[in-house]
Amino acid sequence: MGDEDWEAEIVKPHVSSYVPVFEKDKFSSGANGDTINRTSASSGMYQELDDGPAQPDHFRRSHFASGRSLGNRGFSNKFEEDDTSGFLKGSNNDCEDNQTQNRGFSRRGGNECDHDDGVQRVGGLFSSKRTAVSGTGNGDPYHSRSGSGRGRGGYKGLNEEVITGSGKNSWKSEAEGEAGDIQGPKVTYIPPPPPEDEDSIFAHYQTGINFDKYDTILVEVSGHDVPPAILTFEEANLCQTLNNNIAKAGYTKLTPVQKYSIPIILAGRDMMACAQTGSGKTAAFLLPILAHMMRDGITASRFKELQEPECIIVAPTRELINQIYLEARKFSYGTCVRAVVIYGGTQLGHSIRQIVQGCNVLCATPGRLMDIISKEKIGLKQVKYLVLDEADRMLDMGFGPEMKKLISCPGMPTKEQRQTLLFSATFPEEIQRLAGEFLKSDYLFVAVGQVGGACRDVQQTVLQVGQYSKREKLVEILQNTGDERTMVFVETKKKADFIATFLCQEKVSTTSIHGDREQREREQALGDFRCGKCPVLVATSVAARGLDIENVQHVINFDLPSTIDEYVHRIGRTGRCGNTGRAISFFDPESDNHLAQALVKVLSDAQQDVPAWLEEIAFSTYVSGFSGSTRGNVFASVDTRKNYPSKSTLNTAGFSSPAPNPVDEESWD
Numbered sequence: 001m002g003d004e005d006w007e008a009e010i011v012k013p014h015v016s017s018y019v020p021v022f023e024k025d026k027f028s029s030g031a032n033g034d035t036i037n038r039t040s041a042s043s044g045m046y047q048e049l050d051d052g053p054a055q056p057d058h059f060r061r062s063h064f065a066s067g068r069s070l071g072n073r074g075f076s077n078k079f080e081e082d083d084t085s086g087f088l089k090g091s092n093n094d095c096e097d098n099q100t101q102n103r104g105f106s107r108r109g110g111n112e113c114d115h116d117d118g119v120q121r122v123g124g125l126f127s128s129k130r131t132a133v134s135g136t137g138n139g140d141p142y143h144s145r146s147g148s149g150r151g152r153g154g155y156k157g158l159n160e161e162v163i164t165g166s167g168k169n170s171w172k173s174e175a176e177g178e179a180g181d182i183q184g185p186k187v188t189y190i191p192p193p194p195p196e197d198e199d200s201i202f203a204h205y206q207t208g209i210n211f212d213k214y215d216t217i218l219v220e221v222s223g224h225d226v227p228p229a230i231l232t233f234e235e236a237n238l239c240q241t242l243n244n245n246i247a248k249a250g251y252t253k254l255t256p257v258q259k260y261s262i263p264i265i266l267a268g269r270d271m272m273a274c275a276q277t278g279s280g281k282t283a284a285f286l287l288p289i290l291a292h293m294m295r296d297g298i299t300a301s302r303f304k305e306l307q308e309p310e311c312i313i314v315a316p317t318r319e320l321i322n323q324i325y326l327e328a329r330k331f332s333y334g335t336c337v338r339a340v341v342i343y344g345g346t347q348l349g350h351s352i353r354q355i356v357q358g359c360n361v362l363c364a365t366p367g368r369l370m371d372i373i374s375k376e377k378i379g380l381k382q383v384k385y386l387v388l389d390e391a392d393r394m395l396d397m398g399f400g401p402e403m404k405k406l407i408s409c410p411g412m413p414t415k416e417q418r419q420t421l422l423f424s425a426t427f428p429e430e431i432q433r434l435a436g437e438f439l440k441s442d443y444l445f446v447a448v449g450q451v452g453g454a455c456r457d458v459q460q461t462v463l464q465v466g467q468y469s470k471r472e473k474l475v476e477i478l479q480n481t482g483d484e485r486t487m488v489f490v491e492t493k494k495k496a497d498f499i500a501t502f503l504c505q506e507k508v509s510t511t512s513i514h515g516d517r518e519q520r521e522r523e524q525a526l527g528d529f530r531c532g533k534c535p536v537l538v539a540t541s542v543a544a545r546g547l548d549i550e551n552v553q554h555v556i557n558f559d560l561p562s563t564i565d566e567y568v569h570r571i572g573r574t575g576r577c578g579n580t581g582r583a584i585s586f587f588d589p590e591s592d593n594h595l596a597q598a599l600v601k602v603l604s605d606a607q608q609d610v611p612a613w614l615e616e617i618a619f620s621t622y623v624s625g626f627s628g629s630t631r632g633n634v635f636a637s638v639d640t641r642k643n644y645p646s647k648s649t650l651n652t653a654g655f656s657s658p659a660p661n662p663v664d665e666e667s668w669d
């Protein structure tokens with residue numbers, strides 16, 4: 001029995017959902033009832049303030065307060081003092097908190113993801129036990145990564161785990177943690193079931209004014225024997241129930257990635273697809289998979305001793321996998337296919353209970369998936385479809401090893417026997433090369449153009465703002481945006497709490513999401529943001545990818561991310577599905593110069609204004625041979641394979657009349 005007494009949990013009826021783990025230690029504040037866990041790993045700001053008797057009352061009162069009147073409160077308040085005593089000092093720690101200073105490949109994807117299940121586990125076939133490898137450069141990029149950021153939910157940095165509570169952060173290797181001295185708390189959170197009524201299941205937001213402009217996007221498909229694209233849902237020849245569900249979801253027209261991916265998947269081909277944020281990649285893989293499952297006549301049965309899902313979908317964060325599950329549930333509504341979601345930060349027994357009720361499509365975060373497999377709660381023999389959403393993230397050093405373990409699990413069909421589908425808005429070359437291990441050699445690569453990967457429906461602005469002026473600028477911007485739903489991205493978990501608190505003090509109704517918050521708090525925060533109760537969400541990169549939230553009009557990069565790909569994902573939280581949005585980024589020349597060149601490329605590719613000062617910085621920090629990750633090409637990402645034929649078309653044209661290839665020739669041969 002591991003840390004979580006899941007067997008007992010299965011037989012015992014639950015007393016209640018929402019069982020807080022640290023009830024005593026929580027303080028709750030503000031009208032929305034949001035809470036901050038004092039014992040969480042984010043020891044910085046909160047513990048400093050909590051521990052001392054001099055904690056200002058207004059801090060407690062204002063945190064997550066509701067109401068919004070951005071008066072001229074100025075900045076000469078308690079937080080000014082904190083600038084030097086707490087936050088700014090702390091922010092240096094913060095930077096170490098989550099990250100190595102390496103800004104390259106090893107940090108791709110930002111600082112947070114969901115490796116863990118909230119408890120530390122030892123032993124077992126797929127135990128979380130990992131060897132901390134201190135060195136890099138052994139030739140295998142996967143070997144130099146950390147295992148799971150365990151404990152409280154976040155990615156703690158490569159090979160390291162932050163031990164808090166001593167007043168300053170110290171570093172500890174994972175191997176030490178494995179010895180058992182950092183036992184995570186037992187996770188008891190049971191997420192509330194999603195609403196079951198049809199209206200809620202099919203609730204959707206409207207496509208935007210630029211939805212039809214998708215028709216002018218260039219698409220390139222490379223590989224042999226490419227199935228022709230379809231132009232309408234009817235051409236996909238899906239069964240009636242699926243068609244009904246598509247109609248109820250409000251889909252009348254295919255997006256480009258759907259036009260190309262659906263026939264490829266229906267033809268049984270492996271594929272890697274890169275398409276801009278918010279352009280419908282989820283339905284692009286769900287619909288053909290469900291169509292095949294319906295054709296093959298599978299039925300979920302709670303009476304099977306061992307559940308053997310036909311489809312496994314993995315994604316890097318809990319909130320994203322939950323969203324994918326809701327899409328799967330929507331499209332499979334009224335069919336015999338049952339989708340299940342399991343993710344970390346929730347009670348393991350709850351995950352198992354969901355599975356044993358019947359599971360055809362298993363949506364999972366990697367940590368929880370490997371746990372369930374190690375406990376032999378699912379069999380893998382029937383897996384016909386394996387989907388990696390945010391595939392570049394799933395294959396990087398953070399999750400890649402977990403994914404490698406997954407495909408070599410006992411019973412898992414080989415890549416020749418299953419269909420593997422990789423989707424993302426970004427796909428760096430080095431990750432594409434790693435992906436070969438997962439895909440059949442004749443996989444197809446679909447690149448749905450949007451220059452540099454940033455969505456053109458997002459109006460991008462970059463402002464030069466030094467570290468010390470950022471808060472003032474943030475408030476100034478929020479004063480002008482009224483109640484617009486805004487996501488504010490910061491680089492560290494502690495800073496997320498700090499800025500959320502600061503904004504609440506400024507009477508901006510704000511909540512925050514990051515990996516040190518309990519899962520219940522994360523879901524509450526997202527819920528409050530989604531429904532507009534808190535129109536501002538301060539987030540770390542844990543919310544950068546995939547989240548599809550109605551009416552996010554605005555993304556602010558309070559801190560720029562370390563990679564340009566992460567920037568593309570973050571700003572993609574707005575301007576989705578033909579809607580327009582705005583992104584404002586604070587560029588601090590003290591820390592962000594390494595991004596200048598890539599930013600100039602992304603901005604100019606998306607036909608945005610490029611500030612002269614940014615061009616100057618880019619020029620002065622010029623790195624020869626830079627192509628902006630996989631950029632330097634009209635497509636977000638290009639197929640790195642050589643000698644594969646490719647065709648690019650306007651996506652309305654199928655493959656019959658290829659448009660002139662706008663791609664520089666050396667990239668496509």
Ligand SMILES: Nc1ncnc2c1ncn2[C@@H]1O[C@H](COP(=O)(O)OP(=O)(O)OP(=O)(O)O)[C@@H](O)[C@H]1O
Pocket residue numbers: 204205207250251252253254255258275276277278279280281282283424425545546547548572573576577
């Ligand atoms: N054909 C369609 N017609 C109308 N709405 C659609 C269509 N396809 C997808 N959508 C909607 O567009 C929104 C964005 O889709 P989705 O989340 O799949 O984008 P994505 O490409 O996966 O984005 P990201 O790269 O950020 O993960 C969703 O609300 C989805 O329901």
